Amino acid sequence: MAKIIQVGMADLKMTRAPDRLMTAGLGSCIGICIYDRAIKLGSLAHIMLPSSLQAKNPENMAKFADSAIEVVIDMMLKNGANRSRLQAKIAGGAQMFRFSGESDIMKIGERNAIAVEENLQKHRIPLLARDTGGNYGRTITFDPETGDLLVRTIGHGERII
């Protein structure tokens, strides 16, 4: 029986096909899917912040773009993935609130997206597709079987990237 595994906020999970991974309500957060298509092993990390370096408590590795990507890669290699076959797709990084005086906090989505891309590049993982930015939330489902990432929104359509 194929399951759909839920990934919470500041959380990460790994699975094999036919199971799928899902995370609901991505706002400024980003869902990072890293997968090895050859062995149908996929992971999904729901990160909240760009960097663990500025954080006062970096214990939860899944919360930050840099540490989450490291943990995921480690976990996947241990489970038989080949580093050179790893690929990534990302979604999220929206700006949910508009204040008249825009503060840094409110641009967190954009900063997250940049940090995720930089970290993927650092680990030489090709980013095959992205659906980031905008001012709306996303619910995503990743299928390690096909590598398809289904993005659902409220009022902004549904797409597979």
Next chain:
Amino acid sequence: MKKGGRLHKAIRFAARCTERNREYWSGKCSNRTGTDGSDKIDMTVPQVSILPFADVPDLLGGADAHVVGIYFIVTGPAPTSILFILSAEKAGLLVDMLMQRKTGETDIYNLSEIEISAMMELGNILSATYLNALSMFTQLTFIPSVPALGMDMAGAILNAILAQFGEIADHVLLLETDFTKDQDEVVGHFFLLPEPGSLQTILKALGVSF
């Protein structure tokens, strides 16, 4: 202006409500948003909970529930944030009420400027009421920002707010108050998210030692 008049009336009711809040918090404070007095919104006693980030969206009916969120940054000696969340459907009904329309007439997917403004005003009234009451108890000053409005998935709206707390914590402290109409029907949830350190200030002001 009829619509404006109605809003002002609502604000006056809120002010009166604050008066009542001085006497007792225990659940009977009410805001009247309707002119005929039939549309009464009650506020429950706040519940305090400390939750991991991942569990917060569940309070709001799941991370992908469609909601309207009105958000305030509160400054002063005990900085906090306020988030008032209600389901899109309930938000539509409240706008109907404020704009003197028939029930179900507001298209929540396609709000006009005046409708958004009405929603924000509602948030202003509720948060002012709440903060006044809190101020009375603690003798602290709370200064709310202008409201920011978001309409989307509950998780998505929370992300943006929780991210601020994320650099320092994995858990968030919530003071949750439900707004109910006609005794039982929950209209929305009201969250107070104290910044680290603010909670101590508030508790100390309340005379709680720990």
